[in-house]
Amino acid sequence: MNYDVAIVGGGAAGLALAVLLSRKIKLKIAVFEGGARAGRKLAASGNGQGNVSNKFIRAENYHGGGGRLAYRIINEQGEVYKELFFGKFVCDERGRIYPAGKQASSLSDCMLRELGRRGVTLLTDTKIVSIAENGILFNCTLSDRVVCSARYIVLCVGGKAQKQFGTDGSSYVLAKHFGHRITPLSPSIVQLKTDTAHIKTLRGIRADCRVTAIVDGKEAGSCRGDVIFTEYGISGNAVFSVSSALAGKEGAEVKIEFAPDFSEDELADDIDIKQSIGYDTSELLSCTLNNQIGRAIIRRANSRNSSDIARMAKNFTLPVLGTLGFDYAQVTRGGVDMRDVNENLESKLCPNLFFAGEVLDVDGDCGGYNLTWAFASAAKVASVIAERES
Ligand SMILES: Cc1cc2nc3c(=O)[nH]c(=O)nc-3n(C[C@H](O)[C@H](O)[C@H](O)COP(=O)(O)OP(=O)(O)OC[C@H]3O[C@@H](n4cnc5c(N)ncnc54)[C@H](O)[C@@H]3O)c2cc1C
Incomplete structure (x- = not known):
């Protein structure tokens, strides 16, 4: 199997990237999701109501080595949730923005249906266990030992919070293979x-x-x-x-x-x-x-x-x-060190390797800030790849 773009991880960032990129340009895109279903954490977000963003976004709401860059990208990309989901949203007194139907699962459903209509390949129960460079291509080894190749890789594998959603921290190794450093990890938004x-x-x-x-x-x-x-x-x-x-x-x-x-x-x-x-x-x-x-x-x-x-x-x-630790935390503080990632969220160590979402050393406060980052970082990578390909 050969693809133009392999998106590793079908969570909030991976699905958003696949939707936005497939709207911009015709490419052979595949999303590899280790779990039985994509978008599970998104579907559980905000107590099942999906707190997709916040009306009051300030630089100090973002932490980690990539906090400042995240704030710049979020401002540059605007209200990505509106672009992703064509529906109505409501905002509570603390600025938290939810879909008016207050059903987080409807958000992942919207993206999954759109990917189906656009012919994007979604492979569930398919964990990428290793990635190797092979000239201008990357070879990805899947959990069943099948190898497939792609010209671009985007790691959207999330962090280490709540392993029941497929995020046990084992996928940082994919970045480490290319020489990426991982900053110290700790649980955040936790009891x-x-x-x-x-x-x-x-x-x-x-x-x-x-x-x-x-x-x-x-x-x-x-x-x-x-x-x-x-x-x-x-x-x-x-x-x-x-x-x-x-x-x-x-x-x-x-x-x-x-x-x-x-x-x-x-x-x-x-x-x-x-x-x-x-x-x-x-x-x-x-x-x-x-x-x-x-x-x-x-x-x-x-x-x-x-x-x-x-x-x-x-x-x-x-x-x-x-x-209470990573098993109860909503997000991971720490991740792929931003010193090795450029302003386009591309690896400085390996061209055409990108990152989006929680895998990076960026974490937001409680209140919709983390999904905002997942969507904005996905939108950024989608524009960079689309521009490079057109
Ligand atoms: C219970 C809960 C509630 C939350 N509520 C909110 C909220 O209301 N608002 C908010 O802003 N944030 C919320 N968050 C945080 C937010 O959901 C995350 O920050 C966001 O989902 C991160 O998106 P992501 O795509 O980077 O990672 P994830 O959504 O975690 O997705 C990563 C995906 O990658 C897959 N994966 C990992 N490794 C591999 C591999 N090697 N091969 C293939 N697939 C792989 C995983 O199975 C997973 O599906 C919540 C988190 C939790 C746990």
Whole structure:
């Protein structure tokens, strides 16, 4: 089998690349997907609702050696999700953009159907196990030992997060074969294991809080949103957002600020009034906070003084013991080192070898930023290959 372009990995980036490239130019394109179905992670994204992008995209939402380049490419490529899926989208109060039907699987279905109509070859249950240069061609060895060739290779193999979606990190070896370095990998957008001594009574409770990551005594990131208390520590959107700053950091802490709409002084004033009319100590934060949360704060403050209680409500720190790891993480921090990749996302070590999506050392915050990168990087590679071929 000979192809013009072999796309390795049929995830968000690989499918988007195949769609966009096949629209631009007539080439023999094949997508090789190791799993039984392409686009599985995309179909599970955003709790099954598909948070495809975010209205507020800033440079600081992207991390890793390729964070700055990713931001430039995202700006250059615009709203790629609109180009990929012709439908209506809705945006929530945090800027998160979803398909109006709130069905992530419809996104992968749209791309798969379009690939079928355009005659793109999609081979599922077909993992590429090695790639070798053979003059102007690449020879790809498939899991069943069959060899096929292509003039361009695009590695869209994802990272190491949630191996049930086919991303166990084993495919970085394909890049390493060409001399590419891989930066240190860590789980990001992931639940945090914390000391649970002060939150044992809060299991299952969800609260709107501001969460701040503290590393070496300094603030390393902050986000407002849901915090869910669990048997191992904390989860929820706000936790996911600060998790990457904490992965692998010894002695790190998270500071939880309860009742983020109200100041410490406002809380203290309420407590003074409640005390003056004879409330029990355990009820001094009632109404403002969930009762169990209020009692946990008061117990920990170990004081009846309104300032002490209010201060604890705003500075509820928990030592971080680690994360739940790659099996639970939504993305991988780290990846193919950007020092060996040019502005077109092409290898500096091997011409016609490209990368798109999470395989690169780029990770975005929680809230649609990672799919934005997967689609924008795919769009970039599609334009570069189409231009070179026309
Ligand atoms: C549960 C969950 C929810 C998420 N929700 C969101 C969200 O709402 N919004 C958001 O922006 N981001 C979200 N993310 C992150 C986002 O889904 C990923 O960043 C994005 O899918 C990355 O796209 P990708 O194409 O680079 O990699 P992937 O989508 O991971 O695709 C890689 C594909 O390559 C295949 N593959 C790997 N190696 C080989 C090989 N050697 N040969 C052939 N095939 C191979 C894999 O089977 C896989 O299908 C979520 C992630 C998870 C896990």
